[in-house]
Amino acid sequence: VLGTNLNTSTEPLFVNANVTLPKSKVYTIDGVKIGLLGVVTTETLTIARPGGVQILPEAQSINAEIERLKEVEKDINVFILVSHVGFDVDQKLAVECPELDLIVGGHTNTFLYTGTPPVSLTAEGPYPYVQNRSDGTRCLIVQDYRFGMFLGFLEIEIDKNGNITRWSGNPILLGQNLTEDQEMLDNLEPYKEIVDAAVKKVVGSTKVLLEANNKMCRHQECNSVNLMADSFFDYYANRNSTVPYAWSIVNAAVVNGGIARDSILQKPNVTLGDLLGAMPYDSDLVVMNISGYNLQQMFEYSVENFTWYPDLNGKFLQVSGARVVYDFGRPNRCRVVSLKVLCANCSVPVYEDVVDSKNYSIVTTSFIANGGDGFKFDPSVTKRTDGVSAFDVYTQYFTKMSPIKTPEEGRVIIENLPPRPNITTTPEPTTTAASIAVMARDDWRSMRRNYIW
Numbered sequence: 135v136l137g138t139n140l141n142t143s144t145e146p147l148f149v150n151a152n153v154t155l156p157k158s159k160v161y162t163i164d165g166v167k168i169g170l171l172g173v174v175t176t177e178t179l180t181i182a183r184p185g186g187v188q189i190l191p192e193a194q195s196i197n198a199e200i201e202r203l204k205e206v207e208k209d210i211n212v213f214i215l216v217s218h219v220g221f222d223v224d225q226k227l228a229v230e231c232p233e234l235d236l237i238v239g240g241h242t243n244t245f246l247y248t249g250t251p252p253v254s255l256t257a258e259g260p261y262p263y264v265q266n267r268s269d270g271t272r273c274l275i276v277q278d279y280r281f282g283m284f285l286g287f288l289e290i291e292i293d294k295n296g297n298i299t300r301w302s303g304n305p306i307l308l309g310q311n312l313t314e315d316q317e318m319l320d321n322l323e324p325y326k327e328i329v330d331a332a333v334k335k336v337v338g339s340t341k342v343l344l345e346a347n348n349k350m351c352r353h354q355e356c357n358s359v360n361l362m363a364d365s366f367f368d369y370y371a372n373r374n375s376t377v378p379y380a381w382s383i384v385n386a387a388v389v390n391g392g393i394a395r396d397s398i399l400q401k402p403n404v405t406l407g408d409l410l411g412a413m414p415y416d417s418d419l420v421v422m423n424i425s426g427y428n429l430q431q432m433f434e435y436s437v438e439n440f441t442w443y444p445d446l447n448g449k450f451l452q453v454s455g456a457r458v459v460y461d462f463g464r465p466n467r468c469r470v471v472s473l474k475v476l477c478a479n480c481s482v483p484v485y486e487d488v489v490d491s492k493n494y495s496i497v498t499t500s501f502i503a504n505g506g507d508g509f510k511f512d513p514s515v516t517k518r519t520d521g522v523s524a525f526d527v528y529t530q531y532f533t534k535m536s537p538i539k540t541p542e543e544g545r546v547i548i549e550n551l552p553p554r555p556n557i558t559t560t561p562e563p564t565t566t567a568a569s570i571a572v573m574a575r576d577d578w579r580s581m582r583r584n585y586i587w
Contacts, residue, residue: 136172139195145186157199160207167210169203171196175219175241192219193230200233211296220445228265228273235298236274243280252307261304278305333407337529338536344398351391352446355546359394363387363454365531366419366497377479384495385475386455390507392448409529416525420503423516427490430470433458438466442554449507453545457485463550499524
């Protein structure tokens with residue numbers, strides 16, 4: 135594990151165990167020294183819970199470590215980065231870090247391929263993508279999609295000056311024609327039957343497409359997360375209230391758009407595996423007692439500093455039992471035009487304007503309640519949980535409401551949304567497909583004179 139942009143000296147778990155992550159590692163292959171570095175996205179601070187680990191700016195950290203390596207290893211001039219920052223950021227790093235020769239990336243699961251892919255996928259660019267720099271140098275970038283469907287395969291030649299002069303390759307489809315590793319199969323066998331049976335279990339059906347692809351739930355209402363939020367709201371609304379004539383113990387449910395991953399297609403047999411693909415990250419449900427003012431601020435934060443590039447932020451809120459209107463033409467913290475939630479202590483549920491001085495009960499996930507995606511709450515906000523799994527509640531609701539017909543219905547309305555920029559990539563001019571192909575592989579020991587990864 136390499137942590138070029140990580141500082142673990144402020145995390146007690148690392149300090150107490152006397153563990154320090156190396157920032158780089160140098161491999162010498164046939165007399166050629168190659169520096170390997172590794173970075174994670176700075177978004178980790180908000181999409182995970184890294185504790186006391188400091189996650190530093192990627193480019194600054196990479197350049198500093200490369201300069202250190204050049205002082206220690208005088209004849210090193212090949213640098214390869216293993217990243218988990220996303221394809222757009224990889225392109226940016228390739229420009230901002232002029233010593234980098236190759237980036238093996240992840241995070242956005244970008245499918246790159248040269249020629250016709252072996253399966254029905256649309257490549258987002260050639261494999262590799264060639265990032266040309268203004269000084270005439272270049273950096274190659276590769277990713278190999280997701281789910282272990284492909285093995286990245288990159289073959290490169292490096293000259294005596296450390297320049298990549300030739301490359302070829304494409305991701306290898308891990309299909310039925312490849313022999314599986316028997317030792318690994320034997321190790322997995324005790325679990326395989328149980329897991330296979332679980333993911334193939336039919337949990338319901340849907341008459342509508344439940345959309346989530348291309349991170350759409352991070353910038354607009356989407357019916358896939360509408361359904362998730364509905365399930366959370368329904369779970370608590372069905373509990374008996376101690377207030378006379380109150381129909382629910384909560385006013386609304388809110389959840390981050392980043393909770394969703396895959397769409398679920400219209401089909402009569404939706405499996406547990408489909409739901410896991412749609413909502414792969416579980417957490418507990420939490421009910422927050424929050425003032426109207428702090429609730430407004432929560433929604434303001436969810437659209438603060440909105441940007442399409444380098445990546446859409448998962449903090450964009452989806453709702454059930456609420457209606458919100460944003461104006462992105464306004465400055466940060468002034469974008470909520472209207473916010474309404476359902477009355478709870480009433481006989482007939484109606485949407486009412488959120489009032490700063492009133493208190494509301496809002497169900498969300500422990501990820502949000504504990505500061506995921508950067509949400510912060512005033513000390514006056516109280517939180518309670520029964521330890522109920524959000525995924526379990528979602529699954530039970532999906533079964534109960536099947537066939538699913540959840541629409542997009544104006545729960546989240548955005549005015550003056552800035553247009554998505556048309557970011558184009560410019561591959562290096564070449565005469566053959568082979569000359570723009572590259573392979574990536576993580577078996578560093580297999581490198582030979584032509585430096586095959």
